[in-house]
Amino acid sequence: xxxxxxxxxxxxxxxxxxxxxxxxxxxxxxxxxxxxxxxxxxxxxxxxxxxxxxxxxxxxxxxxxxxxxxxxxxxxxxxxxxxxxxxxxxxxxxxxxxxxxxxxxxxxxxxxxxxxxxxxxxxxxxxxxxxxxxxxxxxxxxxxxxxxxxxxxxxxxxxxxxxxxxxxx
Numbered sequence: 160x161x162x163x164x165x166x167x168x169x170x171x172x173x174x175x176x177x178x179x180x181x182x183x184x185x186x187x188x189x190x191x192x193x194x195x196x197x198x199x200x201x202x203x204x205x206x207x208x209x210x211x212x213x214x215x216x217x218x219x220x221x222x223x224x225x226x227x228x229x230x231x232x233x234x235x236x237x238x239x240x241x242x243x244x245x246x247x248x249x250x251x252x253x254x255x256x257x258x259x260x261x262x263x264x265x266x267x268x269x270x271x272x273x274x275x276x277x278x279x280x281x282x283x284x285x286x287x288x289x290x291x292x293x294x295x296x297x298x299x300x301x302x303x304x305x306x307x308x309x310x311x312x313x314x315x316x317x318x319x320x321x322x323x324x325x326x327x328x
Contacts, residue, residue, distance in 0.1 A: 161185045161222050187222055196299070203300050210293030213286055217293050224297075224306050231301075231308045234325060238316045240287055243267075244280070252280040294319035 164186045166172040176182060190208035192199050202208050209221040216236055223231050243255040245267055253267035269277040270286075278286070298319045301308050310320040311328065 161187060163187060163189045163218075165189070185222075185226075187218060187225075189218065199296065200300060200303060210296040211289050213290045213293065217290070217297065220297050220308065221300075224301055224304055229306055231306065232323075232325075232328065233308065233310045233315075233317070233320065234312055236310065236312045236317055237314050238290070239314065241316065244283060246280060251277060252283055254283060291317070291319070 160182055162172070162184050166184065167186060176184065188206060188208050189212050191211035192202045192208035193211070199210075203221070206225055210217055212218045216233070220231060220233075240254065245253045245255075247253055247267075251269055254270045255265050255267040270283055272278050272282070294317055298308060308320040309323040310317050311323050311325040313325075315322075
């Protein structure tokens, strides 16, 4: 079980963990690291953070690298958010979040920030920018660790990882 370090302080998680004697959690750091390449790689190597973890895929890939996987295959990471953005009549930026598990067609909604304030369009685009940049940072880091990352998603806007068809695996 791989969980963020914050779970160590969670009474609920620790209580659950105490009932599962065969579960040994691996903790990871969610701190977003930015800076010069030599600095970020130094911190990545020590598992002190990762590119900004704006979604679950970023820490997932970093954890696989740290667990010494030599090949990582990504499936279902469409990241087609740009086509899901709109601005309504009140000048509010909206995003329609589609997930493979969603039933029906989701409606466009305001994207909220960490204090529950609606994000402005430039803030949404910046968040997306940081996510896609993070994949390029991961790819550069993976190269230093001799790890191959393949994007096997049928439709995907992630351009950082080599593309492969899942049917060719």
